[in-house]
Amino acid sequence: MDxxxxxxxxxMLIARQTDPFDDPDYIYELKMDGFRCLSYMDQNAIDLRNKRNMKMLSKFPELKEIFKNVRNRCILDGEVVVLVDGVPDFYRLQKRTLLTDRFKIELEASRYPASYVAFDCIYAGKRELVWEPLVERKNSLSELVIENSRLAVSRYIEEQGMALYQAAxxxxxxxxxxxxxxxxxxxxxxxNEWTKFKRMADEDYVVAGYIQKGRHTYSLVIGKYRGEILMYKGHVTSGVTSEAVSMLKVTGRNPFRMLPTENKDAVWVELDHVCTVEYMPNLQNSLRQPVFKGFRDDIFPKEVQMES
Structure with a gap:
């Protein structure tokens, strides 16, 4: 089927993170602190899908008209972003993805409207473009899109990856x-054809429980799967809010086979939340200065596997 x-x-996913480099065989573009989505657009409507192929337009109603700014039927790859003072604000974006009340979604959309930044085109007209070189897909993208405040095309430069990273x-x-x-x-x-240079490293973890450390201070207990077994990977405290903890469903069942003793006061929860943790890169297999960045609903917990 078409x-x-x-x-x-x-x-398509990025396989690795490296130090910045220059290379004439590469193009370089800013990494948006956004929410990855494919957009299916024709002359009548847009269908916005996340990485789990879930429909997302109801979360971002301000994007429902951007199909009018493409010249042909297409599938674009890009990021939904919320800009505050010209800089992507992941907190505002993540808050929106977790809302279910239509009135609250409309209110957030009016206060902090989202935009869609397209960086690739994998289908145009009636033709798949996945087998075409990236630069040709980029040309197709530029020809298709008429930019406005809600729809933009990601800019890129050639060769000078280190300079762009320094600017970022x-x-x-x-x-x-x-x-x-x-x-x-x-x-x-x-x-490995796509790689990223980041100021901070990040990884996804399954939330297994939490520990209350003060009146408004919590640590999340996190893990990763090895096959079907959840392995303990530590804690994250910075950035964790009572609002985030309130979204977790308590079960009282410890999901780990082996667990350090400092977790004796943990409250165990349903293994249905995946979070992203940002941390300073280091040579040890540990989280240095970890910060809770938010929950994500575009991957399943069992997909959060340890590297073999």
Whole structure:
């Protein structure tokens, strides 16, 4: 079946993080601190899907008209972002994804409207573009999109990855993505053809429980799966709010086979929340200065696996 009609596309993923580099075979663009989505657009409507292929337009109603700014039927890959003072604000974005009340969503949309920043085009007209080189897909993207305040095309530069990273670091932006110019689009796969340079490293973890350390201070107990077994990976305290903890469902069942003694006061919860933790990169297999960045609902907990 046609890729557009079947809604069966899935995003290509970045396989690794490296130190910044310059290379004439690569292009470089800013890494948006946003929410990855594929957008299916034609002359009548937009269908916005996250990495789990869940419909997301109800969370971002201010994007419902952006289909009017593309010249042909297409599938675009990009990020939904919320800008505050010209800088992506992940907190405001994440808050929106967790809302379910229509009135509250509309209120947030009016106060902090989201935009869609497209960086790739994998389908145009009636043709799949996944086997075309990246630079040709970029050309198709530029020809398709008429930019406005809600829809933009990601800008890129050639060769000078280190300079762009230094500029991103100076503004405390998330980082830079480097992409090989001739890379094809591997749907649903991690590829070394795309890599990222980030100020901070981040990883996803399954939330297994929490420990209350003060009146308004909490630590989340986190883990990763090895096959079907959840392995303990530590705690994160900074950034954890009582609002975040209130979203967890208490079970009272310890999900770990082995657990350090400092977790004796933990409240165990349903293993249905995945969080992103940001930390300072280091050579040890540990989280240095970890910060809770937020929950995400675009991957399943069992997908959060330890590296083999």
């Amino acid at each position: 890729l557009f009609d079947s809604r069966s596309a899935s995003p 670091e100076a503004r405390k932006l998330e980082g830079v993505v480097a992409k090989r110019k001739n890379s094809i689009y591997y749907m649903g796969k991690k590829s």
